[in-house]
Amino acid sequence: MDHKRFLSLLYPEGYPAQWEDNPKIRDYILKLGTYKIENLVREPDRLKHEAASLQEQIQELAVSNYRTFIETAECSRELFSQFSSIESKLDMLLSDIPKFEEKCKEFGEKSGDINEVRRLNSLTLSKSLQLLEVLELPQLMNSFINDGLYEDALELAAYVRKVYSKHSNIIIIKSIVEDVDKAWLTMLHQLLTQLRQDLSLPKCLQIVGYLRRMQVFSETELRIKFLQTRSCWLDECLRNIPKDDISNHLTKTIEVTRVTLFNILTQYRAIFNDDEHSPLIGDSSKNQNVIFYCWIKDKISQFLMTLMEDLKDISSMESILEQCMYFGLSFSKVGCDFRSQMIPIFISRISENFNESVAQATKNFENNMEKFTLIDKIHPSIPWKTKSEDQMQPPDSLLEFYPLGEYLNNILNILNKLRLCAPVAIVNDVVSSLQNSLIVIAKALQVLYNQEQQALTQNSKDAFTRMCMSFADDLVPYIQKCIHIIYPPSHVAEKLGVTVQYLHEDGITFLNKQVIIEPMKHLLPAKVVPDPSLIREDDKMEKSDEGNDNEDKDWDNDRKDEK
Template sequence: MSAEQSKLLELLFPDGYPSEWDYNNHVQDYLSKLGTYKIEDLTREPTKLKDEANTIQEQIQELAVTNYKTFIETAECSRELFKQFNVIENKLDELLDDIPKFEEKCRDFGEKSTEINNLRKLNSLTLTRNAQLLEILELPQLMNSFISDSLYEDALELAAYVRKLYNKHPDIPIFKSILDDVNKAWLLMLHQLLSQLRQELALPKCLQIVSHLRRMEIFTESELRLKFLQTRDCYLKECLKTIPRDDVNHHLTKTIEITRVNLFNIITQYRAIFNDDEHGPLSTIKNQNVNQNVIFYSWINDKIFEFLTTLEEDLKGVSSIETILDQCMYFGLSFSKVGCDFRSLMVPIFTSRISKNFCHSTQQAVKNFESEHRKTKNEDPLHTPDSLLEFYPLAEFFEQRTRSLNKLRLCAPIAVINDVVASLQSSLLFISKSLLVLYSQEQQAFSVNSKDAFTRLCMSFTDDLIPYIQKCLHIIFPPSHVASKLGVNVQSLQQEGVSFLDKNSLVEPIKHLLPAKIEPDISIDNIENKKDNVNVSDFDKNVTDEKDKN
């Protein structure tokens, strides 16, 4: 609107007019039209406008009456629109407030959709390589299958592949899970291999199992040696446990056989598997400060002493020591091939047992003599029985000594000679003192015949029993043989009393009861000249003849 028009409106409406008229084209056209009117037209213009206004008012009223329903509906519609516009305005305000959040959500959605899209691409790629992935996922199952079928070589290669795969992709969780499952199967394989070492195995199988254990790299070299000996020791102990203990002879014989065979096999296997040239003391001291040979020989030492303990225990009830001795000596000799000859450790055990057996039998003979001697004392002295006249106590003692000497002759180590002589000396001295006691108690009651019989009893003891037992000792322990072993002469043996009974001390208690006569010659020359004519096996026959006479 021009300035003139604006000024005109100010003149027409001094009280002011709506500001929107400045932009209303109709108002501008009407003002332009007023400018073309004459005074008369301008004078009539208010009346005209008033008439037009009345006419329009009438038309409006008529229109309102005619279309009042429409107006009502329009008003209601307007009101509703107004309300809706208010709601829309509120919603728009809320929308404006939420638009920043919406933008942030859109960005998050965009990022997530990108990730989803990447995952979708990854899944698509996974689907295309399903076969290869399935092979990887089945690796633990394949490992278990190899172990169940004892395909340990394949299991070792598969485990190495899985570890290499994990080391290449340590950030992938599935590889970590597969490695854990394979490690569990790895321990199962270790248990199976060690269980096989506790069973009967040939050398090639042992080599194979230990080779697998080495490749597993679970044990150091020293630990592997120790574990091998522990497992093989379990097998040896299980074999020994199966031997019945009802019969001592059978138990000891089988123990010797099983220990010899299995221990020799274990030593052979150990030396074939663990090469001390490559893993000898120098290398072990340098690498681990451990002498691996100590492990091996300490174990062998323990096994030998366990065997010696069993031997010493079972020898108490063995009937044939010479048979056991032969087997044990062969056992010890066979182990000399592997540098473990332990025969010298068995000698004290056998000599001790032989000496104890002989001493025990001697004590038993003395007890029997004492028993028979007491029976004789209880007899009526005026009627001496035939048993006393035939010297039955001496015959019983002589028979038991014969059995003991015959048994000793089968296995007579020189180391027991002093014990044997001491046992015989003590038993004969006991008989001599018993005869003296008998004479002291019963001499007043003796008749002439009884006294003569008692004198002959003492003479039989001194002239027959003692010399004959001395001859038996020298048959079992020839003085020349004993002297050569000890590195002395025979005269020195006689002076020291080695294999010689001290007849003077034995006869001393009853010497005054014997008639005066020349002592029998039991010098060493006489014994050596006559020993070929004496047979210990004739002892039993002589005693039997004496009993037949009774």
């Protein structure tokens, strides 16, 4: 019989489940199966007796070992409490295990990152020399620029940009490129500063070559920047010329402008290689040529302004004119002849200087006439009507009247200055200015006579008559001769393409004597025509010479005093 069934028969109300698998209970049931009936009947009593015996033994054991039982109980109780505590802590541990797993995972990740950083640090340490070279690239760039090693600087900048194109995501590379770009701008500034200094052609070619390789400016912008920087050098040279002496300042300005402009022009042509005779292709070529010629025009206009300002304080212009014409002639070789622009400036200044000088001479004459008097004037002892062998010798008759003599000296000084640089274009201004001045003198003689005629003696009246005759018959014709020496009518007629007779009819290079003496005409003695048979031989010779002179035939009529 199965022991489980047997147990269910023995304990119909149920039994503990662990009895089913208990080997002792199984052995005991097997043993009961071998008993006879007598033994089975006695078995309950035996079990009771054995149970009582065991109970007594237990009691004796408990009495004899009660301390041990107490300690065991206490130990059990302590173990129970410890087990309870352990159980609660195990519960807590079980609840914290997921968090612990999460923390361990985080720690693992961080440990992995730290390990990667450590690996990178180790790699960095092993590559420290190469990294140091990369980090020192900006410093090396600055060193190249400060030492003027622009070729090396350009190669280094190209290398840095190549590295950045491959590793643009690396922050340190980006920082290095930014530092190199700052040094790049410093290099650009240094190159432009050098273009503002005195440079030879090879040096200019080298600097512009660097600027081209930098690719900061387009070709047109590079041309403009080159002309701007070289203009700064030209302006600096002009500012350094001392202005104490105007003549020296203008002379130096002409020389410096000519030499410096020609150097800049040569450098520009060599660097940018513009061929004036080659056909222009596209608007860009036209614009580039316009830029250059506009710059040349601006520099020439600047020079002409300086010339115009300085000529106001310069009286002698022949050397200045010669230098300016040479300046313009030298630039005609490069298609920039500007002599035609200087001619009006010189003509205007020469004409103004001449008019101012004549006006000053006229004013001096008027001042002298205020101090001059004819009262008690006696006949001079000088032979003022003698014939001089030198036709250009000033009339001796003017020595008797110092206002006229001083006036003629002033006019001769003015004409001598004009003779050194006498433009044909101002001949009418010269003649007009002298004629107006002579008219003022004629009016001054009339005023002198009106003021002193009441107090004049016969000798004073004769002296005044001689003074008027000296003015009309000696001073005016002599000034006319001086004009014709400076402006020979034949030369002027050739330049104008007309005849000398036409010049005389239009009054070109000729003074109008009738207009000049009109204010004092009534003060001159009546003209007496002498008997030809009474003319002295020397007078005949003089008439013959003067008759052959077509230029001065209107100035040969001498007035004779009535004896």
